[in-house]
Amino acid sequence: MSIQHKAHTLVIHCIDFRFQQQIEDNLKVRNLNGQFDRISWPGVSKDFASIAKSAEVSINLHDPDEAIIYEHEDCGAYGEDNSLETHCNNAKKLKARLIELKPDIKVTTLFVTFDGIKEI
Numbered sequence: 001m002s003i004q005h006k007a008h009t010l011v012i013h014c015i016d017f018r019f020q021q022q023i024e025d026n027l028k029v030r031n032l033n034g035q036f037d038r039i040s041w042p043g044v045s046k047d048f049a050s051i052a053k054s055a056e057v058s059i060n061l062h063d064p065d066e067a068i069i070y071e072h073e074d075c076g077a078y079g080e081d082n083s084l085e086t087h088c089n090n091a092k093k094l095k096a097r098l099i100e101l102k103p104d105i106k107v108t109t110l111f112v113t114f115d116g117i118k119e120i
């Protein structure tokens, strides 16, 4: 398969409307406007199978050099167990899968809170 269109980055985040503005602002700061594939899915990396499948399509079609995973607090898809540790573990698992798909991809895992964004 030939690569016709290359994306700089693959962005993965939840559907939750409460965090979209912060994510958009963060993408702007990173100068990524118009240069990324976007997967928006309830629960982000919690639904590992769905995200991994979508990410594989992005990597195969657009060969992104970087990926950014935006987890967020108070995620409805997580229900009771919304701990940072659980988000962290899921994000790490997804990160490992992305690296499996593309060994030299640079993956950043972030946690969006109502007060800001931090690395996890």
Ligand SMILES: [Zn+2]
Binding pocket: 014, 015, 016, 042, 043, 044, 072, 074, 075, 076, 077
């Ligand atoms: Zn969510």
